[in-house]
Amino acid sequence: MGTSTVAVPEARRAVCGAEGVVFLTGAGVSAESGVPTFRDRDGLWARFDPEVLATHEAFRRDPRTVWEWYDLRRRAVLECRPNAGHEAVAAFLLAREGATLVTQNVDGLHHRALEEVAATPAELDGARLRILELHGTLFRTRCQGCGVRAWGHDPVDHTSEATLPRCEACDSLLRPDVVWFGEPLDGDTLEKAFLSATHADVCVVAGTSALVHPAASVPLATLEAGGRLVEINPSPTPLSERATWSLRGTAGALLPAILDP
Ligand code: OAD
Numbered sequence: 097m098g099t100s101t102v103a104v105p106e107a108r109r110a111v112c113g114a115e116g117v118v119f120l121t122g123a124g125v126s127a128e129s130g131v132p133t134f135r136d137r138d139g140l141w142a143r144f145d146p147e148v149l150a151t152h153e154a155f156r157r158d159p160r161t162v163w164e165w166y167d168l169r170r171r172a173v174l175e176c177r178p179n180a181g182h183e184a185v186a187a188f189l190l191a192r193e194g195a196t197l198v199t200q201n202v203d204g205l206h207h208r209a210l211e212e213v214a215a216t217p218a219e220l221d222g223a224r225l226r227i228l229e230l231h232g233t234l235f236r237t238r239c240q241g242c243g244v245r246a247w248g249h250d251p252v253d254h255t256s257e258a259t260l261p262r263c264e265a266c267d268s269l270l271r272p273d274v275v276w277f278g279e280p281l282d283g284d285t286l287e288k289a290f291l292s293a294t295h296a297d298v299c300v301v302a303g304t305s306a307l308v309h310p311a312a313s314v315p316l317a318t319l320e321a322g323g324r325l326v327e328i329n330p331s332p333t334p335l336s337e338r339a340t341w342s343l344r345g346t347a348g349a350l351l352p353a354i355l356d357p
Contacts, residue, residue, distance in 0.1 A: 107326045107341040108354040114297035116323075118289075119185055119197045120314045121347075124303025124329060126205050128348040129176040135305050150276045159269055160257050166272040167252040170234045173203045174249070181302065181347035182209035184355040189223045190214055191357075196226045196292035200304060200311045202234045202274050228289050230281055230311050232274035237261060241268025286310060293317035300354070302328040302347045306335040326354065 111117055123133035133139045144165065148154050155162045178186075186209035189195050199206055206227055214220035237248050242265055253259040261270040275281055290313075293299060299318035306312040315325050315335055327339040328350045336342045343350050 103341045103343055104350070104353050107343060110324055110340070111298050111300060111326060111354050112357075115194045116292075116296040116298075117188070117192065117195045118292045118296035118299045118314070118318060119195070119199075120293075120299065120301045120304065120311065121185070121197065121199045121201060121206070122302070122304025122306075122311075123201060125181050125199075125347040125351075126176070126179075126201055126203050127303065128179040128181065128346060129205060131173060131176055131203050131205070133303075135307070146277055150274075151278055152276055155271055155276075159260055159271075160254050163252050163260055163272075164254040166234060166274070167254055169203075170249075171251060173205070173234060176203075176205065178205045178209035178212065179348045181351035182206055183213060184352040186210040186213040186223075187357075188355045189226055190219055193222075193226075196228065196288075196296075198228045198230060198289040198292065198311070198314055200231050200308065202229065202231055204233055204235050228285050228292075230275070230285060230289060232272070232282075234272060234274065236273035237270040238273040239263040239266065239268050239270055241266040245273055246270075281310065289314055290317050294321045296321075296323050298324050298326060300326045300328070300351075301335060301339075302351060304329070304333070306333040328354075 127133055134141045149162055149165045182205050185197060189197060190213060197206060210220060210223055235247060235249055236245055238245050241263060244265060252261055263270055293314045294317045296318045299315045301315050319325055319338060324340040327335055327342045328347055330344060330346060
């Protein structure tokens, strides 16, 4: 299915004319930066077993292997750069106080795009608060014992369990601050995401298979409150039939097409 020639300008008018806009992004938004998605043919879950790498049980059993995988992903992402899709969303967030970005991505590329586009530190700080990372981030650790969180960009020494990072306060193992299978999402972040979605006139969903809940329910909150939905994805998803405009194409091309001034 292709995107009709009127759909892009219509979606663009709806988004640019709206007061409240919420974005929901997934791995597809970072695909053009070189970050692999999860469920595409060559995606991460086709090559790696989440049971071995992305559950609390896996970390308890073999923290070294889990850290090795997350450290690899962290380093791979640091080699990538935000693409035109991230940049268009960043510029929109900076220009519009009524815009919020809810992302399932843990790669930090939305934040890096914001850093590139923001003119002043104050502008950057204001917009940062409107990025909600539902599934956490590769660039923060959380203590298994006392729960304290800390930023971390440095490589992790995963030679053995003894070299893994530990909490300075309680000496427990630190884990990546990402959401693993079977774990609940951060309640405060989730509440803010659904509040933004409920108040939005338009929800723009880009680069997600819309299979993982509660994230995939965020656009439904906008629809149920009477708002409209724009979907950007090269392939159909369970949301496509409910989208006001279902645009078939890549985030790197279509996000700028509907957002750039
Ligand atoms: P998926 O891998 O499930 O879906 C990626 C989506 O991006 C697919 O629908 C693709 O068609 C689409 N896509 C691919 N290239 C694109 C491009 N250039 N532009 C736009 N779209 C493109 O990734 P997510 O939906 O993000 O959770 O997955 C959701 C969650 O499942 C992830 O956050 C992760 C995973 O398990 C956790 O790890 C907790």
